[in-house]
Amino acid sequence: MKKIFCLFGLLMVFLFVSSCNEEEAFYEGDSYVHFLKEEGEAFVFADQDYRDVEVEFGTVQTVSGNPDVKIVYDPVNSTAVEGVDFQILNGGSGVVLDGQAIGKFTIRILKAPATQAGKVANFKIKSTAFANNLDYQSYSLRMSLTCSDAVFIGTGKFKNNVAWWTGDATAVYDVIKSTPVSGNEQLRVKGFWDNGDDLVVYYNPTTFVVTVPDQFTGYTYNSGGINAPVWARPATDGTVSSYNPCTRRLTLRIYYYLKGTTYFLANDTEEFTGQ
Incomplete structure (x- = not known):
């Protein structure tokens, strides 16, 4: 029961950094991939041609090498259009540094079609290396035009x-x-x-x-x-x-x-x- 409680705490905070009484403070279960939050907001300024913003994801366990994790545009309920309002850089691949459990995708917001009212792009996360059975499997990014x-x-x-x-x-x-x-x-x-x-x-x-x-x-x-x-x-x-x-x-x-x-x-x- 004590071990189950420790694992539950890990999944809630994504990174297991404390021990439960005298149990070992290491998680040796399966790796999962997920966004760190469900939504975000970013602005491109009127005096810019574009602005690159980062969308973070987690892997629960630390990783090494270049894991196969991708962000995928979901047009359902999106008002922003890929290739028109924004671009997904690096082919959609996420970057995780060796020994880390947090990675980043990069989205480029284009100024020309941007509006102050804002547009929304929805994304999903997928991987051949990690399972997708945690929460935060979708992410909604509102992108807007603003001026300095x-x-x-x-x-x-x-x-x-x-x-x-x-x-x-x-x-x-x-x-x-x-x-x-x-x-x-x-x-x-x-x-x-x-x-x-x-x-x-x-x-x-x-x-x-x-x-x-x-x-x-x-x-x-x-x-x-x-x-x-x-x-x-x-x-x-x-x-x-x-x-x-x-x-x-x-x-x-x-x-x-x-x-x-x-x-x-x-x-x-x-x-x-x-x-």
Whole structure:
């Protein structure tokens, strides 16, 4: 029973690196081949012709030589087309270094047909040297077009073409990239608020989602017996702020409210487009 428990632990983590009480810490059963995960995401940048990405697989046991392990395109449920959207390099053969149990396939994502919406390619794994009776026998790769921060920021000049707060859809602001916080990059729309403060947002370059932190607009509402500062935070109607790094468009959904009261002004849109 103790040995069975050890083997089960091995199969769960793919590499047996610990002992169970006083049993030997070696697995001498059959070798299996499998992907290390079921899905992944990769980007090709607009200023690249292509980008090579690696898809990892495991063999449970360490290997020597050049094992016969291949990645095979599965067109079922795929929206990406082999030879058009991507290429499988090395004839589909995986590479495992001697004495290792982790290998890699290489997929080349082509820029020309890529879209920001993304396309999905499904793959299977096969081998004449290893059995395929573990989980993770299929892998789904989403491949998308994106643009670098340098392309997105450009000259740093952005027109506030949808302007709820100021009402001036001709105004052009300087937009700068600032200090990253918690994995999200920070943008500042310089001098946007009424008191000259910057409009601050955070953006995620992987999901393209933008977050509007709670911040003072620089304006105090004083009417009908109400005197309260107007603050801005994410919209409460379920819409999400986002940005498109290739079209250079930053779309913010903002909830304007009177801090310290139950009153609000609007859930509305501010949009900035690079010039």
